[in-house]
Amino acid sequence: MNTCASAPEPASPLSVDAARAFLEQAGRAQALPVESVALDDALGRVLAEDLIVERPVPPFANSAMDGFALHGSDLPAAGERRLRIVGTRLAGAAATIPVQPGECLRIMTGAPLPEGADSVVIKENVRVEDGHAIIGAGERPGANVRPAGEDFRSGERALGRGQRLGPAHLGVCASLGRSTLAVVRRPRVVLLTTGDEVVMPGQVPSAAQIHNSNAYSVGALLRQAGVERGAHRHVADDARALRAALEAAAAEADLVLTCGGVSAGEADLLPAVVADLGTVDFWKVRMKPGMPFLSGRIGPARICALPGNPVSTFATFLVLVLPFLDALQGATSTVVLPAHARLAAPLRKRHDRTEFLRATVAPRADGTLEAVALDRQGSGMLRGVAEANALVRIEADQHELAAGTAVPVLIFTLSGSLSP
Numbered sequence: 001m002n003t004c005a006s007a008p009e010p011a012s013p014l015s016v017d018a019a020r021a022f023l024e025q026a027g028r029a030q031a032l033p034v035e036s037v038a039l040d041d042a043l044g045r046v047l048a049e050d051l052i053v054e055r056p057v058p059p060f061a062n063s064a065m066d067g068f069a070l071h072g073s074d075l076p077a078a079g080e081r082r083l084r085i086v087g088t089r090l091a092g093a094a095a096t097i098p099v100q101p102g103e104c105l106r107i108m109t110g111a112p113l114p115e116g117a118d119s120v121v122i123k124e125n126v127r128v129e130d131g132h133a134i135i136g137a138g139e140r141p142g143a144n145v146r147p148a149g150e151d152f153r154s155g156e157r158a159l160g161r162g163q164r165l166g167p168a169h170l171g172v173c174a175s176l177g178r179s180t181l182a183v184v185r186r187p188r189v190v191l192l193t194t195g196d197e198v199v200m201p202g203q204v205p206s207a208a209q210i211h212n213s214n215a216y217s218v219g220a221l222l223r224q225a226g227v228e229r230g231a232h233r234h235v236a237d238d239a240r241a242l243r244a245a246l247e248a249a250a251a252e253a254d255l256v257l258t259c260g261g262v263s264a265g266e267a268d269l270l271p272a273v274v275a276d277l278g279t280v281d282f283w284k285v286r287m288k289p290g291m292p293f294l295s296g297r298i299g300p301a302r303i304c305a306l307p308g309n310p311v312s313t314f315a316t317f318l319v320l321v322l323p324f325l326d327a328l329q330g331a332t333s334t335v336v337l338p339a340h341a342r343l344a345a346p347l348r349k350r351h352d353r354t355e356f357l358r359a360t361v362a363p364r365a366d367g368t369l370e371a372v373a374l375d376r377q378g379s380g381m382l383r384g385v386a387e388a389n390a391l392v393r394i395e396a397d398q399h400e401l402a403a404g405t406a407v408p409v410l411i412f413t414l415s416g417s418l419s420p
């Protein structure tokens with residue numbers, strides 16, 4: 001092992017909220033450029049334009065049901081009314097057949113309402129005899145008609161910049177006739193895992209080695225956060241190798257993420273190497289797990305150094321790196337759902353850091369959310385994260401929490417359902 005400059009003295013650790021606010025500001029300041037993509041390629045991307053409606057949706061008043069279009073004033077208050085059927089209008093048919101009082105038109109769902117008509121009676125309520133529709137009492141004037149612009153009016157903003165595009169948003173863009181969209185370029189991220197004790201799955205570990213789980217859990221988190229499947233490299237506990245890997249990564253990435261080598265061990269080289277190559281903005285955050293987190297810059301790239309313990313890696317990613325990636329993309333929504341849940345059991349905390357506990361959050365019979373903290377809370381126990389669907393946040397100054405206390409939770413929306 002060779003060393004370079006000595007590790008910077010960490011200032012007093014930042015609070016979680018201060019660290020997060022710093023990274024959000026840094027992300028906004030490093031805003032990514034805009035590019036145009038085909039609608040088909042826009043899932044998960046962040047919209048970089050306001051979508052103003054030109055043609056209203058629906059563009060014309062149309063029938064919501066298969067039935068008969070007619071004048072509302074022809075509907076009988078009692079008894080029956082006989083209206084002459086003047087034709088049929090299918091969805092997509094441009095030619096209009098005007099309907100006079102005393103007449104009606106067979107109409108299909110989605111077909112434009114004919115001139116004169118303002119109501120539709122569903123076919124199940126109509127008897128047809130001898131070219132006439134027989135309509136009974138109890139029908140409502142104006143029923144079963146979808147007015148033009150009922151979904152989106154012309155001139156209004158259908159979607160705003162910053163929207164992360166999900167399936168329904170793509171449908172909205174398509175119904176407005178858009179085939180391409182201005183979106184934010186995907187963040188470029190290089191992930192460097194570190195440590196002589198770590199080998200990739202498929203490789204045979206020595207008696208003192210383990211498999212690299214962070215490369216996969218963080219790799220997957222990055223993809224869920226809208227990052228292209230990024231480059232991953234593993235770096236040995238060697239200052240020269242680490243320096244070369246960081247320099248190369250910073251030259252190609254918006255964000256360099258590292259895992260491990262950032263605390264107090266003799267092979268924890270990262271703080272010194274980052275300080276030597278660029279600047280350390282902060283090192284250590286008052287959170288558990290995740291205390292040794294460091295962030296700084298190397299050239300134009302941001303670096304976030306995550307602690308190596310797999311749960312610390314996961315928690316610092318969700319709590320600190322995800323807000324940075326969202327800010328970098330100007331996104332107004334994210335892939336974790338912030339909510340509140342009531343603790344199922346009392347909790348005691350002995351330290352003064354903000355704690356993020358692994359928990360299952362599920363709805364109770366009364367509709368409120370309940371959080372059950374898992375037994376496995378060790379920061380090396382990835383099983384605890386795999387069995388959880390949320391992180392429960394306990395504030396730095398909270399030490400005794402009664403059952404039923406409402407606490408903030410971060411629900412992993414992509415982990416599946418809201419049940420354990």
Ligand SMILES: Nc1nc2c(c(=O)[nH]1)N[C@H]1C(S)=C(S)[C@@H](COP(=O)(O)OP(=O)(O)OC[C@H]3O[C@@H](n4cnc5c(N)ncnc54)[C@H](O)[C@@H]3O)O[C@H]1N2
Pocket residue numbers: 193194195197198210211212213214215259260261262263264265268289290291292306307308309310312379380
């Ligand atoms: N004397 C002190 N010791 C430690 C402190 C401290 O403040 N003083 N902090 C502890 C805390 S808290 C954490 S968290 C860890 C973080 O340490 P590092 O970020 O330096 O990470 P490493 O030491 O390299 O690794 C920690 C742990 O995680 C395993 N690991 C690392 N990379 C991977 C990977 N890619 N996949 C799976 N597992 C990985 C590694 O083998 C270690 O077991 O430090 C405490 N110590």
Ligand code: MOO
Pocket residue numbers: 287288289290291292307309311312379
């Ligand atoms: O911060 Mo460490 O993540 O408590 O184990």
